Amino acid sequence: MFRLLDIEFYKLRNSKYFWILLILFMIFLISVPISVNLFFETIRSNKMTREGRTLVNYVSFFYTEDLWHNLTYIYKLGTILLAFITMISITNEYNYKTIKQNIIDGLSKKEFLLSKIYMIIVLSLFVTFLVGIIGVVTGFLYSQTSDLSLIFENIKYLGFYFIYVLTFLLFSFFIANLIKKSGVSIAIMIFYIIMIEPIIVAISTYGLKIEWLSSFYPINGINNLISNPFSRHFFKDLNRFTLTPFFVSIFYIILYIYLTYKILKNRDL
Secondary structure (H helix, E strand, O other), rough: EEEEHHHHHHHHOOOHHHHHHHHHHHHHHHHHHHHHHHHHHHHHOOOOOOOHHHHHHHOOOOOEEEEHHHHHHHHHHHHHHHHHHHHHHHHHHHHOHHHHHHOOOOHHHHHHHHHHHHHHHHHHHHHHHHHHHHHHHHHHHOOOOOOHHOOOOOOHHHHHHHHHHHHHHHHHHHHHHHHHHHHHHHHHHHHHHHHHHHHHHHHHHOOOHHHHHHHHOOHHHHHHOOOOOHHHHHOOOOOOOOOOHHHHHHHHHHHHHHHHHHHHHHHHH
């Protein structure tokens, strides 16, 4: 395992795209609580209306019982940057023929696949750790409490975030292996996320009246791991968590790994 990880991160540490995208992602993580706090402070100022100040008091981003849910929900948006890292990493292997060279040098296709999967797992754990640190610091700075039991309330969403990131990165990994071209792979992934699946979900939900089916699509299914935390304020949605998104995510994790292995196994490198 560590030998394969060492090979993988040897490739990444000299890659400009890796550091640029990772730094952009870290900036995004840090900027979210700071920006939200500045926004709320502006609304609370005398320059804003009484209705605006009332809204902030009603929907607080930093309430300890909501903090982890709010943070991880917004941080899901930044996962696309991590997906770019994954996709460029694998497509570069094909473009520069390093995958073929690795096989010639004695690395089996299974080991090559495992090296990428280990990299994705470590990257998912790393960003989850960063989110955990930011969540704790945010809780101490902005939630107006120093009680650790309150700050760590609902930290289960950090675990959901890890599963979400891992599944999303494996999804992007599968597409990149299938297409082999970084630009085309990224375009197809984005097009699927913002166009194809939403249309399919709308057809199955409103056209065919099979609403439950939307919970089993690749993106919509894992999005349900961390549902919209703000809907309960505006739409009285209780956001009851079920185990369905968890099992859907596990299913897709296994599926993406299996399909990618079949692609590599049958492909003439």
